[in-house]
Amino acid sequence: MNLANYETLRKILQSEGFSLKKSLGQNFLVDPTVCPRMAKSACDKDTGVLEIGPGAGVLTRELCAEAKRVVCVELDEKLRPVLKKTLADKDNVEVIFGDAMKLDLEKLIKDKFSDCERIAVCANLPYYITSPIIMMLLESRLPIDNITVMVQKEAAERLCATVGDRQAGAVTVAVNYFAESEILFEVLRDSFMPPPNVDSAVIKLAVREKRDFEVLDEKEFFRFVKACFAQRRKTLVNTVSASMGISKDLLREALKRVNLPETVRSESLKMEELCAISNFLSGGENR
Numbered sequence: 001m002n003l004a005n006y007e008t009l010r011k012i013l014q015s016e017g018f019s020l021k022k023s024l025g026q027n028f029l030v031d032p033t034v035c036p037r038m039a040k041s042a043c044d045k046d047t048g049v050l051e052i053g054p055g056a057g058v059l060t061r062e063l064c065a066e067a068k069r070v071v072c073v074e075l076d077e078k079l080r081p082v083l084k085k086t087l088a089d090k091d092n093v094e095v096i097f098g099d100a101m102k103l104d105l106e107k108l109i110k111d112k113f114s115d116c117e118r119i120a121v122c123a124n125l126p127y128y129i130t131s132p133i134i135m136m137l138l139e140s141r142l143p144i145d146n147i148t149v150m151v152q153k154e155a156a157e158r159l160c161a162t163v164g165d166r167q168a169g170a171v172t173v174a175v176n177y178f179a180e181s182e183i184l185f186e187v188l189r190d191s192f193m194p195p196p197n198v199d200s201a202v203i204k205l206a207v208r209e210k211r212d213f214e215v216l217d218e219k220e221f222f223r224f225v226k227a228c229f230a231q232r233r234k235t236l237v238n239t240v241s242a243s244m245g246i247s248k249d250l251l252r253e254a255l256k257r258v259n260l261p262e263t264v265r266s267e268s269l270k271m272e273e274l275c276a277i278s279n280f281l282s283g284g285e286n287r
């Protein structure tokens with residue numbers, strides 16, 4: 001069954017009386033080259049794969065061919081008969097119907113992947129919750145080896161930017177803290193049914209086993225980073241003092257310790273500098 005084909009997919013969806021829902025980000029892949037590349041990059045025969053949003057199962061089928069086991073979480077119950085049909089010949093897959101954002105991932109990994117050497121997350125993510133899903137996965141600190149997902153091209157550029165570049169935002173810092181990121185390849189809008197208004201890209205986040213950066217208080221670090229990027233055109237001193245209620249003098253002192261001018265804007269700061277300022281503010285050794 002070649003599901004990555006416009007006519008085949010259309011016929012299957014129609015035969016099950018299924019209509020695509022824009023509100024759930026249902027743009028299904030119909031480009032036969034994309035899913036095999038994603039699956040090969042995400043997993044091997046020792047990997048247990050969590051797929052978020054299998055849709056009609058086009059990526060799922062490729063993951064089943066590459067991985068030891070695949071567990072999918074799909075929000076739309078109406079896809080049940082479609083997936084029953086499209087995955088009927090696969091014996092290493094299970095579909096759970098529910099909201100991926102509310103899932104007890106720790107339990108799922110324990111229950112389903114205890115005999116797998118590695119765990120990966122692979123998905124063509126619903127665009128309306130791309131960043132929340134990625135952050136939830138990274139912050140969960142579960143033993144995930146990599147997150148290989150398709151996102152909007154602009155989101156890919158932001159998520160995989162270098163901290164200190166213009167494209168970077170709070171989410172770039174967070175991704176960088178937890179993972180090494182790369183854009184694997186771009187996917188044009190015509191590869192989907194229906195075509196979205198934007199192009200996409202597949203990114204791979206290789207989760208760091210050990211953090212590269214020393215942060216004294218992680219919660220405070222992420223609060224500081226969020227404050228830094230809230231108004232990126234203003235100086236760090238003005239933005240952070242307003243949103244975190246920290247005195248401008250203390251912020252100037254922090255910048256001085258890191259050899260940065262007091263007019264510096266957050267968007268130009270490197271990862272080490274953000275960590276050093278946050279550590280100073282958290283009452284680190286140099287304060």
Ligand code: SAM
Nearest residue numbers: 024028029053054055074075076099100124126
């Ligand atoms: N994997 C399929 C493909 O590549 O053709 C479908 C991808 S489509 C972009 C996103 C899928 O995520 C849809 O099937 C949608 O119903 C599902 N979805 C949306 N929100 C979800 C959520 N919170 N939890 C789980 N699945 C969700």
